[in-house]
Amino acid sequence: MKGVRHGPQSPVRMFAVYAIASLLPVLLIGLVLAASFRSEADSRGLAQGRSEAALVAGTAVEPLLNGRPLARGLSPQEVVGLSRLADRAIGEGHVLRLRLRDLAGHVVFSDDDSGDGTAVDDDALSAARGGSPADVTHLNTDSNDNGRRGETAVEVYLPLSAGAPARRVGVLELYLPYAPIARDVTHGLNRLYAELGIGLALLWLVLFALSAWISQSLRRSAKLNAFLAERDQLTSLPNRTLFHRRAQAAVGAARRTHSSVVLGIVDLDRFKAVNDTLGHQNGDRLLTEVAARLAAHVRPRDTVARLGGDEFGLIIPDCSDAQAMLARLREIVDQEVEVDGLPLSVQASIGYVVAPEDGEDIDALLRRADVAMYVAKEQHAGAVRYEPALDHYDAGNLTLMSQLRQAIDEDQLVLHYQPQMTLADGRMGAVEALVRWQHPTRGLLLPGTFMELAEQTDLIDKLTHWVLDRALEDLGALDDETRVAVNVSARSIVRASFADEVIAALNRSGVAPGRLTIEVTETALLADPERAAGVLTRLAGAGVRVSLDDFGRGQTSLSYLSALPITELKVDRSFVADMLENSAHAAIVRSIVDLGHNLLLRVVGEGVETEEVLEELRGCGCDLAQGFLLARPMPISELRRRLTQPRALVVG
Numbered sequence: 001m002k003g004v005r006h007g008p009q010s011p012v013r014m015f016a017v018y019a020i021a022s023l024l025p026v027l028l029i030g031l032v033l034a035a036s037f038r039s040e041a042d043s044r045g046l047a048q049g050r051s052e053a054a055l056v057a058g059t060a061v062e063p064l065l066n067g068r069p070l071a072r073g074l075s076p077q078e079v080v081g082l083s084r085l086a087d088r089a090i091g092e093g094h095v096l097r098l099r100l101r102d103l104a105g106h107v108v109f110s111d112d113d114s115g116d117g118t119a120v121d122d123d124a125l126s127a128a129r130g131g132s133p134a135d136v137t138h139l140n141t142d143s144n145d146n147g148r149r150g151e152t153a154v155e156v157y158l159p160l161s162a163g164a165p166a167r168r169v170g171v172l173e174l175y176l177p178y179a180p181i182a183r184d185v186t187h188g189l190n191r192l193y194a195e196l197g198i199g200l201a202l203l204w205l206v207l208f209a210l211s212a213w214i215s216q217s218l219r220r221s222a223k224l225n226a227f228l229a230e231r232d233q234l235t236s237l238p239n240r241t242l243f244h245r246r247a248q249a250a251v252g253a254a255r256r257t258h259s260s261v262v263l264g265i266v267d268l269d270r271f272k273a274v275n276d277t278l279g280h281q282n283g284d285r286l287l288t289e290v291a292a293r294l295a296a297h298v299r300p301r302d303t304v305a306r307l308g309g310d311e312f313g314l315i316i317p318d319c320s321d322a323q324a325m326l327a328r329l330r331e332i333v334d335q336e337v338e339v340d341g342l343p344l345s346v347q348a349s350i351g352y353v354v355a356p357e358d359g360e361d362i363d364a365l366l367r368r369a370d371v372a373m374y375v376a377k378e379q380h381a382g383a384v385r386y387e388p389a390l391d392h393y394d395a396g397n398l399t400l401m402s403q404l405r406q407a408i409d410e411d412q413l414v415l416h417y418q419p420q421m422t423l424a425d426g427r428m429g430a431v432e433a434l435v436r437w438q439h440p441t442r443g444l445l446l447p448g449t450f451m452e453l454a455e456q457t458d459l460i461d462k463l464t465h466w467v468l469d470r471a472l473e474d475l476g477a478l479d480d481e482t483r484v485a486v487n488v489s490a491r492s493i494v495r496a497s498f499a500d501e502v503i504a505a506l507n508r509s510g511v512a513p514g515r516l517t518i519e520v521t522e523t524a525l526l527a528d529p530e531r532a533a534g535v536l537t538r539l540a541g542a543g544v545r546v547s548l549d550d551f552g553r554g555q556t557s558l559s560y561l562s563a564l565p566i567t568e569l570k571v572d573r574s575f576v577a578d579m580l581e582n583s584a585h586a587a588i589v590r591s592i593v594d595l596g597h598n599l600l601l602r603v604v605g606e607g608v609e610t611e612e613v614l615e616e617l618r619g620c621g622c623d624l625a626q627g628f629l630l631a632r633p634m635p636i637s638e639l640r641r642r643l644t645q646p647r648a649l650v651v652g
Contacts (some may be wrong), residue, residue: 025207029200045178045185046134049154053134053174056095057158060085061172067163070170071102074109086111096139096153097175100160103128103168115142115173127157127171139175152178232306234284235291243305243313248362250303250315251355262322264314264352265369266294266333267377271310271346286337286344293332309458313366314352326350326383349377353386401453404437408459408466412438415470416633417484419642420604420626423618428642430483430517432626433471434633435463455489464492468502472509472516474636479643485517485547493520494531499538506542513543517568521549525564533564540565547604552592562599569596571622573607580612593620 064081074082082100089095090111100109105120105128121142123133134157139150153175160170230242238246247263254261268290274283287310294304294312303315319325333348351373353365368386376384384390407413417431437445454460468486475484492498506513518539525532525548536546547568548561552575571592579586589605596603605617608627617625634642 029203042136042185045136045181046154048181048184049156049176049178050132050134050158052094052176053154053156053158053172054132056089056174057160057172060089061098061100062160062162065160065162065169067167067169069103070100070108070160071104071106074100079109082109083111093177095174096150096177097173099173101128101171101173103170105171107173108170114140121157121173123155123157124171124173127159128168130159130168131157132159133157136178152182154178154181232291235288235306237291237295237312238303238305240305240307240313243303243307243315244362244366246303246305247313247315247366250317251360251362251365254317255356255360259318260357261355262314262316262319262326262352263355263365263369264316264322264326264350264383265307265366265373266312266314266329266348266350267373268310268333269347269349269377274344274346286346289337290333290346290348293335294329297329297332314350322352322354322385323383326352330382349373349381350383351376351386352383358386400450401459403439404450404454405459405462407437407439408462412440413463413466413470414438414444414635415467415474416635417474417639418626418633419631419639420485420624421630423614423622423625428482429624430485431639432485432487432519433467435467455491458491460489460491461495464488465501465505468505469509472505472511475511475515476509477636478640480512480515482643483515483517483545485519487519487549490521493525493535496531496535499535499542502539502544503542506544514545517545517547519547519549519570522551537565540567552588566599566601568602568604570604570606570626573627576605576613576617576627577607577609579616580610586616589617589622590620593622597621 061082064078064085066075066078082098086095086098089098097114098109098111099107099115101107101121101124105124107115110116123135126133135155137153137155139153141149154177156172156174156176158172158174159168160172161167162169230239231237232239247261250261251263253259268287271283271286274286287306291304291306291312294314298304298314298316301317303313305313305315307313314326314329316322316325330348330350333346336343337346338344351369351371353359353369353372355365358368359365371390372384372386375390376382414436416434416436418434419428420430420432421427422429435447435451437450439445451463454463464486471484471486475482488498502516502518503513506516518536520532520536540546545567546565547570548564548566549570550572551569552572569592571589575585575588575592579589593603602623603621604624604626605613605622606626608614608617608625608629610629613627614625614629631642
């Protein structure tokens, strides 16, 4: 309708709302207090009536009695004295009616001859037992009274004592005029009401001022919180929520205008190494500087957002040459940054899509940009646009990865252990811990289903911690001679803190360091040789054994191999499995065994599936063997059973 405003409420209306909202509790408090004051005033009126009645009883009535129980009747002298007392008190207006009752509640004296009959007042019986009931009533309202309904009075019943020694002889029933008492009570009550009104008015003013101030503060806070809810606290850039909404709007606009928009994901290469080396505080400084550079070198209509960690998002509408623009942004990120006095140079990997050409669903577009970013990172290609051929991830794998974090927290993972047999005597020399996932709907999943995907994210660190802690926990329940080997990814082995984390896990479990073997592949070592060597040296210094897994597939130099604190070589299964049919592979196995022994290392042959291969390894002088012929991976319960068998033989 024309003329109707639907915007924020006017100040006058807001003022009225605040006034009413703050007035209601004040009025409620006033009503409660007024009722309380009224009740208290009535109680004070009755107390005053009791006091006056007690004064009459003690100073005027009791001295007239001779000490006999009133049930025996009054003497003529007592009747005369009481009549004179009643006439004087009633005549002066101090008393309206005076009666005496015996301890059974029967009236034995009444100034106006009222109260005769068989009915006994309960209040009289209460006073006979020592009570002093009182009530506000009207004169001549009892059934045995004479005359018309009279004025308001305070009816009081008091026990009477007389004689020497004093003893209870009867009950005094006294009606006192309530008007004088009411005037005193009302005067005090009116004063209280006035003070209460002033106090509540002041309280209302204070509450009104507070409610108005708090409401304004809440509105300001709500606006600030709404802003902060869509901003990254570290960089002040839009966060993932705002980025998603802006991306959706940009794709919609591009569809309507038949234009295009670039959605990009920027990830800093080896940022985790900066965090681990220089600390999170300096890592945050680096992120802040990168964020500022990106924001300063895009157009006002473009969006730069921080999606989390070292990942940023880009929204670039109407971009004629996305590859060139993203290359320029990457060069800006690559420029040297000084952090904590150290010049640092980080590189960025960028994956991007062009909408609506590459799709219109925001979630699908961002997933595709993420895929392209990982390709750019793996191939060191700078900026890569998504194309279907790059997408090796399907929706099922992405769902699986989102479930893996929850699976670790809810302890859905299990460890199976594959024994290694000492070829010299057939005993079990050690076991390798292999993780499995007891998925609630898909059943038992082998590591090939989820491990490769986990290694592409920081989730591999959480998974490694779980495996390490569980393996040490299981190892603590076995005999002191059993050793366990745990595989470690390239991401974990180059983290400076990894060695300390392993040592801390050993301390928690109480397992001797020599019973733990860390298995690392050649490719993991080659990812960052110097950092990996430092971590392995720290572990070896603490007594942890180090095994080089899948040896023979990589390109480890002999000088580097001799410098590493390695205690064991594991010959890759691809050479062991067909060494009887492939003479070249047999020669490689024999050479690795000789090399290992010359370096004072134990050598393990993996992938043993036939008796002939086992005998060939024994003939080569190999120290240990591992494979399905000897034992398949088994749960800890089965491993305990095997260990209770004589000689703990693996075969059979």
